[in-house]
Amino acid sequence: MNLSKEFLQSAVKRLNYYKELGDKTFSQLTDADLHYQPNEASNSIAITIQHMAGNMLSRWTDFLTSDGEKEWRNRDIEFEEQHMNKEQLIALWEKGWACCLDAISSLKEEDLLKTIYIRSEGLLVVDAINRQLAHYPYHVGQIVYIGRMIKNEGWQNLSIQKGNSDQFNKEMSSKK
Numbered sequence: 001m002n003l004s005k006e007f008l009q010s011a012v013k014r015l016n017y018y019k020e021l022g023d024k025t026f027s028q029l030t031d032a033d034l035h036y037q038p039n040e041a042s043n044s045i046a047i048t049i050q051h052m053a054g055n056m057l058s059r060w061t062d063f064l065t066s067d068g069e070k071e072w073r074n075r076d077i078e079f080e081e082q083h084m085n086k087e088q089l090i091a092l093w094e095k096g097w098a099c100c101l102d103a104i105s106s107l108k109e110e111d112l113l114k115t116i117y118i119r120s121e122g123l124l125v126v127d128a129i130n131r132q133l134a135h136y137p138y139h140v141g142q143i144v145y146i147g148r149m150i151k152n153e154g155w156q157n158l159s160i161q162k163g164n165s166d167q168f169n170k171e172m173s174s175k176k
Contacts, residue, residue: 019101029045046081047079049092050092060102063116100132
């Protein structure tokens, strides 16, 4: 078993899972829903998409050769309403994820112990990947939570329904 190869495949698998949770949330929401803000201190789903895409494009463009905080990135603007419609937001979401997943998928075993920089801080590639594996699910959780609040009783669950854990576990055991 090649541990480096397994790590990279696992990272891509996990990131795709969290992207899918976002995708399944967006499919349940309207354009207006994406701009709903629970309160003034909270971000809408649209703003969270803008931030995630900005982060992904900055971090993963020229990942091995330039600082992950690009000069062209304007992080503060990501947290301002850009008045994008659902189609534009999903296109931005897809662009960010493609940049991230393509960059990780192109890495080789020997790249994992190289040092890259984010805001001039040196990180091993493996640590930079782990950093984003914590960052992106954090924001996807926010997206799912807001979507669930908006849809309330109309929410289509993305995982095991309440009260169905035993049944799910039995089904999984029977597949062994």
